[in-house]
Amino acid sequence: MDYKVVALAGGVGGAKLAHGLYQALEPDHLSVIVNIGDDFVYYGLNISPDLDTVCYNLAGMAHRTNGWGLDEDSNRAMEQARRLGGDDWFILGDRDLGTHLVRTQQLNSGKTLSMVTRDFCSRWGIRANIIPMSDDQVHTKVLTKQGQSMDFQEYFVHQKCEPEVKGFHFEGLKEAAPAPGIDKIIHDSDLVVICPSNPWVSINPILSLQPIKEALMGKPVIAVSPLIGGNAVKGPLSKMYMELGIIPSCQAVSNHYRGIIKGMLIDQVDNHEKEAIEAFGIITYATDLLMNNDDDRKRLAVEALNFGKSLSIIP
């Protein structure tokens, strides 16, 4: 297919569908705008987990089962660090460390995150346009019921999503601008796909950038539900909804994206939610959302593209 698609993506589920779109489209017709709210500094290194997960997946280098890191990597550096009493709550593989070392060096030399990402993609042979939502710093903070404002990775990895959440805050967002080119990429696109990523912490940071939200107005935007039967394939989304007093459902997700999306892909097991979602003016398409392998990713991407096409007039 040859139309131009912009995907919004965060963690593992988003990276999987981005990879499916990359297989289904002319590779240079895909742009992926990636969440940076999860980015953090660890051992003095700038870690961009969502960018790396998208890039590693598109380059065919992602770890097959972890959902993060590189395939066939080793953990010698972290084993030594642990032996010396260093932090080991966030595991950096040895090859993965090479990515963070060079990214950190290049950012410290004055390059922007989007410049570094473009350079890395070129070296990894990725022909899609992977772009961080912003070259400015945005830090997702998890507000807990214990009254704390916690760094995202502290919540997500170190504390294994155990604290009860009562909200989220994106530090730095007001001062942040979209990365250069994002406005034009969205303007030139034929379809925008919100990947099956966590709406609260993966997609909301992107949509909270006002210029991005405005650019999406009037564009054909569809979302793929990150919940199947009320459960996330990976991650704390279902738990978050419950802690926020919302029943985890496709309807809850669609409510999240109301006013932005025209259509939504849901799993067949959630077909009973069709009417409730369509009451929001959002057309649904039910299929099998689970992506167990590369073929699933491509198949779901093709279905999303066809569904998107059916909702919009594409030249």
Place this chain on the structure above:
Amino acid sequence: MDYKVVALAGGVGGAKLAHGLYQALEPDHLSVIVNIGDDFVYYGLNISPDLDTVCYNLAGMAHRTNGWGLDEDSNRAMEQARRLGGDDWFILGDRDLGTHLVRTQQLNSGKTLSMVTRDFCSRWGIRANIIPMSDDQVHTKVLTKQGQSMDFQEYFVHQKCEPEVKGFHFEGLKEAAPAPGIDKIIHDSDLVVICPSNPWVSINPILSLQPIKEALMGKPVIAVSPLIGGNAVKGPLSKMYMELGIIPSCQAVSNHYRGIIKGMLIDQVDNHEKEAIEAFGIITYATDLLMNNDDDRKRLAVEALNFGKSLSIIP
């Protein structure tokens, strides 16, 4: 043997003899004061090559042939960094990286280099007291005939010692103090051994700290020649002497340490230099200085200890 020994050490040769002394003595009766002039920042990480070489050797973890780094290490991080266009002129092995990650984190958290080194030694099971010459920053600069003032690792590793040298400068030395405890360690010692390290760039930074030089006055100090037949086993010492207009010889080394040392171990092939060195008031002892294995290291250490004992009255 149960007397207390302080060794001054820099690179590979120094680490080998320090390891020999560690085998020959009660392990906690050995202190090693280590050069930090070679320390540098690479990829934002604090690298202390001489400290690591000494520690890795004493812990039995040193690479068997390289003279630097850890045995049985891999280079996955650096391979990825190279692929991404990052620097690769100084190779950091994967396990070795763990050391630098934790050291950097601990220094950034406010610990001193001697605190970090003591902690690492304890975790590595090293019972000797390994202590950096200073907790302040001292940077060896190589002055070249092309008029440049070059960082030591730039000269030593990146440019493979190719530039011609005309002198050395130790940046920060005037403001630097010896690490806490060094004065007492020297005061309490029965013998001080200057290891077969490069006098210009490994030992001079240590001896240029005035309080250390003063503490050595009146102590029985011996040196082991880093040259055998005018050649260094490893490193640019012979080339340096020639570029500085000095014939590389044990006599040149002894002249370097004149006024500080009472005795000097030289190789049997240099026995013809005996008289010239003794004319400086330095007693010589000729033996086989080459350390090809652990047994050689211990044998040479025992000879140095016996020679030192013969020169001094030890209680």
